Amino acid sequence: MWNKIATYIIRYRLLWVALVLVSTVFMAFEASKIELSYNFARILPSNDPVEKEYQDFRKLFGEDGSVMVIGWQDPQLFEINKFRDWCKLSQQIRETEGIKNVLSLANVYKIVRNDSLTQFDFAPVIRQVPSTQAEADSIKKEIHNLPIYEGLILNSKTNATLIVVTFNDKELNSKRRLSIVGDIEAMAEQFATKYSTDLHYSGMPYIRTVNMKKISGEMELFMGLAVFVTLLILWAFFRSLRLTLLSIVVVLIGVIFSVGILHLFNYKITALTGLLPPLLIVIGVPNCVFLINKYQSELLSHSNKDEALLEMIRRIGLSTFLANMTTAIGFGVFYFTNSILLVEFGVVAAISVMVTYVLCLILLPITLHYMSVPKARHLKHLEGKWATGFLRKVNYLVHYKRTEIYIAMVIMIIVSAFGMTKIRTIGYVVDDLPKKDVVYTDLRFFEKNFHGVLPFEVMINTKQPNGIFADQAEALYKIKAFQNEMAKFPEFSKPVSVVEASRFLYQAYRGGDAKYYALPGVLELNKLTNYVQGKQGAAKQINSFLNEDKSVTRVSFQMADVGSERIKELMQQIRPKVDSIFSPAKYKVSLTGHSLVFLKSNDYLLSNLYESLLIAIVLIAIVGMVLFRSIPIILLSKLPCLIPLALTAGIMGYFGIYFKPTTILIFSITFGIASDGTVYFLTRYREELYKNGLSPSGAVTQSIFGTGLSMIYTAVILFCGFIIFSASSFGGTAAMGVMVSITLLVAMCTNLILLPALLLSIAKRQGKDVKPS
Numbered sequence: 001m002w003n004k005i006a007t008y009i010i011r012y013r014l015l016w017v018a019l020v021l022v023s024t025v026f027m028a029f030e031a032s033k034i035e036l037s038y039n040f041a042r043i044l045p046s047n048d049p050v051e052k053e054y055q056d057f058r059k060l061f062g063e064d065g066s067v068m069v070i071g072w073q074d075p076q077l078f079e080i081n082k083f084r085d086w087c088k089l090s091q092q093i094r095e096t097e098g099i100k101n102v103l104s105l106a107n108v109y110k111i112v113r114n115d116s117l118t119q120f121d122f123a124p125v126i127r128q129v130p131s132t133q134a135e136a137d138s139i140k141k142e143i144h145n146l147p148i149y150e151g152l153i154l155n156s157k158t159n160a161t162l163i164v165v166t167f168n169d170k171e172l173n174s175k176r177r178l179s180i181v182g183d184i185e186a187m188a189e190q191f192a193t194k195y196s197t198d199l200h201y202s203g204m205p206y207i208r209t210v211n212m213k214k215i216s217g218e219m220e221l222f223m224g225l226a227v228f229v230t231l232l233i234l235w236a237f238f239r240s241l242r243l244t245l246l247s248i249v250v251v252l253i254g255v256i257f258s259v260g261i262l263h264l265f266n267y268k269i270t271a272l273t274g275l276l277p278p279l280l281i282v283i284g285v286p287n288c289v290f291l292i293n294k295y296q297s298e299l300l301s302h303s304n305k306d307e308a309l310l311e312m313i314r315r316i317g318l319s320t321f322l323a324n325m326t327t328a329i330g331f332g333v334f335y336f337t338n339s340i341l342l343v344e345f346g347v348v349a350a351i352s353v354m355v356t357y358v359l360c361l362i363l364l365p366i367t368l369h370y371m372s373v374p375k376a377r378h379l380k381h382l383e384g385k386w387a388t389g390f391l392r393k394v395n396y397l398v399h400y401k402r403t404e405i406y407i408a409m410v411i412m413i414i415v416s417a418f419g420m421t422k423i424r425t426i427g428y429v430v431d432d433l434p435k436k437d438v439v440y441t442d443l444r445f446f447e448k449n450f451h452g453v454l455p456f457e458v459m460i461n462t463k464q465p466n467g468i469f470a471d472q473a474e475a476l477y478k479i480k481a482f483q484n485e486m487a488k489f490p491e492f493s494k495p496v497s498v499v500e501a502s503r504f505l506y507q508a509y510r511g512g513d514a515k516y517y518a519l520p521g522v523l524e525l526n527k528l529t530n531y532v533q534g535k536q537g538a539a540k541q542i543n544s545f546l547n548e549d550k551s552v553t554r555v556s557f558q559m560a561d562v563g564s565e566r567i568k569e570l571m572q573q574i575r576p577k578v579d580s581i582f583s584p585a586k587y588k589v590s591l592t593g594h595s596l597v598f599l600k601s602n603d604y605l606l607s608n609l610y611e612s613l614l615i616a617i618v619l620i621a622i623v624g625m626v627l628f629r630s631i632p633i634i635l636l637s638k639l640p641c642l643i644p645l646a647l648t649a650g651i652m653g654y655f656g657i658y659f660k661p662t663t664i665l666i667f668s669i670t671f672g673i674a675s676d677g678t679v680y681f682l683t684r685y686r687e688e689l690y691k692n693g694l695s696p697s698g699a700v701t702q703s704i705f706g707t708g709l710s711m712i713y714t715a716v717i718l719f720c721g722f723i724i725f726s727a728s729s730f731g732g733t734a735a736m737g738v739m740v741s742i743t744l745l746v747a748m749c750t751n752l753i754l755l756p757a758l759l760l761s762i763a764k765r766q767g768k769d770v771k772p773s
Contacts, residue, residue, distance in 0.1 A: 006313035006365075010306070013366040020362060024253055027260030034259055036216060037268035038173050038208075043601035045338035050600040053590045057459050060547050061554050064455040065204030065594045066100075066167045068181065070188055071445055072199055073160040077105075078140040080133045082195055087129045089191050090163055098171035098180045104163040108149055110142070111508035113531070120508055120531050147517040148504045151450065151494035160449040167205050181209040200442040202453045204594060207430065210439050211730075215274050218728055222278035225724040227252075230285050233717050238292065242371060247288035250363045254284050254356030261348050261355075272345035272665075275725075275733075280352055282721030283327060283673065286714040287360040290316050290680070293710045295368060305373050309365045317361060319683035322623055323676035324357040329619045330672015333612040339604070391708040395701055398756040399770075405757045409639075409750075412647060419650025426565045427602045427660035429454060429595075434729065443561055451493040452560035457593035458482070460582065465549040468498065469529075472522045476502065478581050479555060480519050485577045486557065491570065493558040498545040505532065505542075559595055564602045567595060605664045612668045617642075620675050636758045637682060640750035641674040648743045657735050666736055670743040673718065677751035680707045685759060696763035697770050700756045708752060715748035 009016060044051035057064065076082060087106035094102040106129075112121045125143060130136045143149060144156065153162045165184065171177055185201065192199045227248060234244040255277045262273060294316045298308035331353065334346025397405060433440045446453045460479065462468060468475045479499045486492050494500075503517050505528055510516035520528065532542055546553050562570070571591065582589045620641075621634050645667055657663060684707045688699035722744065725737025760770045 002314045002317045003310075005317060006310045009313060009362055009365055010309060010369060013369060016362050017366060020253070020359065024256060027257045029260075030263045031256055031259035034263045035268050036175070036212060037270045038175055038177060038212065043339045043341050044597065044604055045340075047338075048600070048604070050592070050597060053459075054592045054597050057457055057554070057590065057592045060459070060552060061457075063169050063172060064457050064556075064592075065208075066169065066172050067453070067455075068165045068167065068184070068201070068203035068205045069446060069453050070163040070165070070184070070199055070201055071160060071442070071449065072162075072197065073158060073445075073449065074195075074197060075159045077159055077161055078136045080130065080136045083136050083139075084129050084131075085191055085194065086161075087126065089187060092187050093163065093165055093184055096180060096183055098168050098176055099165060100168045101166040102163060103153055103166075105143060105153065105161055108143060108146065108153070110146060110512070111504060113508050113511075118530055120505060145512070145514045146504075147507075147514050148500060152496070155449045158449050162450065165203075165205075172205060177205060178209050178212065181206055200445040202439070202442050202446050204453075204455065207439060207443075211271070214729055215269075215271055218730075218733075219269070219274040219277065221727065222275070222724060223255075223281075225727065226278040226281040226721060229720045229724055230281060230717060233713075233720055234285065234289075237289070237713055240374065243292055243374075246364070246367055247285055247292070248281075250288060250360055251281050251284035251356060253363070254352065254359050255280050257355045257359070258348060258352035261351055262344075265344070265348065267344045267348065270341060270344065272341060273348060276345070276349055276352065278721075278724070279349070280356055282718060283353060284356040284360065285717050285721070286676070286710075287320055287324065287357055288364060289713045289717065290320055290710045291360060291364050292368075293713070295365075296374060299373065303373070306369070309369055313361065313365055315687075319680050320357060320361070322683065323679040324353055325623055326620045326675035326679055327672045328353040329616050329623070330669050330675070333615045333619070333668055336612060336615055337605075337608040339608070342605075342608075387709050387712060390712070391705055394708065394752050394756075395704050397753060398700060398704070398760060399697065402757045402761060405753060409643060409754055413643060416643075416646040416650030419653035420646065422653035422656075423649060423659055424565065424656075425602065425606050425659040426563050427598070427658065428563045429561045429598060433731065437729070447560040451490065451558065453558050454561055454595050455593040456492065456557040456559045456591075456595045458555040458557070458578075459552060459590040459592060460555070461552045461588040461590075463551065463586065463588065465551055467551045468546060468553050469550065473525055475553075475587070476519070476525075478587075479553070482578065482581050483555065485581070486574070489570065489574075491560045491562050491566070495555050495557050496545075497555040498542060498553050499555075501542050501545065502528070564599045567599045571596070571599075602660060606659055613671060616668050616671050620672070623679070632762050636762065637678050637755060639758065640678055640755045641671055641747060643750050643754070644674055644743045644746040645671060647746055648739050651742065652735075652739065657739070660732055663732055663735050663739065666739050666743065670740050670747070673740075673744060674747035674751075677711050677714070677748060678755060680711060681751055681755055685756075695770075696760060696768050700760055704752065704756060711748055711752060715745055718744045 042051070046052070046055075072086070074082065077086075083105075086104070090102055090104040090106035093099060094107070106126060108125045109122045110125055112123050114121045125146075126139055130139060143154065150156060153164060155161070167177065167180065171180060188199050188201075191197075230251075231244055231248055234247055235241070238244060258276050258280055262269070262276070267273060291312055295308050295312040298311045299305065302308070328350040331346045332350035334342040335350075337343065337346075430437075430440050430443055435441075443453070460468075460475065462470070462475050464470060476499060479497060483495050483497065483499060486495065499519055502525070503519055506520045506524065507514065507517040509520075509524075509528055509531070519525075574591065578589050578591070617638060621638065625634065648666060648670070651657075652659075652663065681703055684703040685699050688694045688702045688706075689696065692699075692702075694702060719741045722737050722741040725740075726734045728734045728737065764770045
């Protein structure tokens with residue numbers, strides 16, 4: 001079959017070139033239309049119970065992560081000039097297109113009891129910006145008499161305050177969000193500069209915007225670094241500008257195809273798909289290395305260019321196909337996670353890897369056909385003393401030191417296994433950012449002064465119309481009891497709920513004195529009901545916490561970024577309290593919000609790591625069946641790929657690198673790539689053993705010297721290619737780059753040393769001669 005493929009590629013070369021050219025232009029056009037994704041990344045599948053509860057909440061009450069906050073701390077908050085400009089800043093933000101609401105000291109409301117109309121009237125505390133210090137002091141006193149705002153937008157103890165900015169849902173998930181956040185920052189920084197003070201920014205819209213800008217910038221950075229690094233390494237290996245540029249151009253065409261495929265599938269650039277272009281450069285170049293090395297080695301043998309090209313395709317076509325297939329499987333298994341984010345990444349990566357392989361197989365031979373024969377200096381690298389010396393040492397070890405190799409591997413496995421016991425599965429919303437990053441430090445400011453800004457929602461369903469106020473408002477008093485329990489956890493902010501609204505109304509009902517900011521008894525509560533009728537004023541505010549038939553309400557908290565482990569502990573403590581207050585037979589209480597979805601996403605990714613890795617092992621083992629119909633060889637050939645993964649996991653344990661979304665991806669991806677070396681070696685070993693009739697010893701020796709150089713080149717390219725990701729400002733991406741680089745370097749050693757040693761041991765067990773000739 002490969003003889004025909006080689007012949008067709010060379011014979012119909014102009015047709016192939018035309019076909020690639022037309023399809024590249026089409027894919028470039030599609031790629032030009034690609035957009036960044038501005039939606040919140042959904043990791044959980046749509047049928048997951050936690051995700052379903054979260055979506056049910058959003059249908060009733062809208063997006064929970066739509067609030068951006070601006071924090072300011074100053075003992076002179078109410079100094080007339082500062083306060084006036086703070087009010088003006090709030091008003092400017094409120095007038096910005098795309099902003100739904102703004103809550104700050106500048107636009108707080110008080111409630112006034114109106115007996116003539118039997119209703120509550122809302123009145124702004126500040127009717128106009130104060131012009132004297134006396135007016136500012138009066139406003140300060142009045143705000144302090146409204147306990148509802150304490151802990152919500154004001155912390156009197158630390159002299160900290162907030163501007164709470166709520167985005168429209170439409171702008172929240174669009175490109176417009178980036179410009180809105182930028183405009184708000186620009187307005188706020190004018191205030192900060194004028195008074196030489198620091199303002200702090202956070203909230204999900206802000207964090208998402210900053211991360212998206214970083215992702216966009218880093219995508220360009222990694223593309224540039226990947227091209228530069230591979231150019232440098234290819235030049236160092238081949239000493240040929242033509243071959244170096246040819247390899248890069250072919251792989252860049254593959255990158256164009258990958259972005260075009262993204263758009264054709266109606267996908268967008270996310271934190272994961274943004275990594276595809278530099279990944280493809282790093283993964284695609286080894287195809288060129290193996291093909292070119294084979295071409296040049298054939299030229300050394302007989303100097304016939306056309307025959308060398310045909311032999312290159314015949315001899316390397318199958319092994320590179322199987323190697324790329326294993327890499328594609330490593331990505332493709334993410335399809336089985338049912339997570340939209342991972343499915344998009346895995347599917348496009350798998351297709352793109354195979355497309356890039358086909359491009360290399362077609363374009364390299366055709367281009368080399370039209371290029372002149374390489375000069376002698378371009379072929380010197382094939383006989384490099386350093387490489388030959390290294391491979392001789394490897395050949396000696398696998399023939400005479402197999403016991404020592406196995407002992408070293410056992411020690412490595414034991415050490416790695418101990419390190420694996422130290423791994424923690426924990427993630428933070430901003431843990432990918434350096435501790436000195438402004439997003440991280442600002443988040444800590446809000447946690448210190450307001451207990452955090454991450455949404456945590458409690459949805460209470462009474463299962464009956466008007467259930468919140470039925471049975472003498474039983475549900476209302478249960479919510480109060482629940483809030484009292486939640487107040488014992490320092491990780492949660494003051495709640496916003498129908499109970500807090502009722503307290504505020506009762507304070508107004510009793511004349512406005514702060515001591516009446518409390519949930520009244522049933523009789524007093526009934527009196528309040530007469531003042532809360534219709535759909536205007538206080539009724540409108542109360543109804544914002546309820547669904548239409550008043551059977552469901554929400555209690556909204558903000559919480560600190562305590563990490564997935566601590567959230568799990570908190571849920572184990574909170575759920576029993578919920579069930580003891582709200583009988584599960586009568587109420588359905590959902591704990592939801594971004595924080596809970598984030599926790600579940602971490603756990604979901606971890607469980608899918610094992611599943612996807614197992615699927616990858618099985619599928620790659622099936623690919624191995626193409627080469628050998630020997631179960632011992634298939635099983636033992638997985639060890640050189642699995643041991644580097646164990647070592648990587650051990651290193652993560654020793655150095656305190658957590659399992660989280662970005663680092664979890666390491667294992668399936670690297671297993672697929674690490675299997676490439678196994679495929680290359682086994683293919684050559686099989687060929688020497690069966691086609692050329694060599695003994696196991698001779699076949700191993702020829703395989704070491706026949707594939708070793710290309711495997712070394714590939715390992716260096718992959719190591720340097722993935723290490724560029726360590727330049728990322730996201731800790732997880734940086735850790736992924738370092739860990740993948742280490743894993744693939746170790747995989748080269750295990751494929752070159754452990755794999756041939758295992759093959760010789762299997763042959764010896766079968767009674768075959770394994771002594772070197």
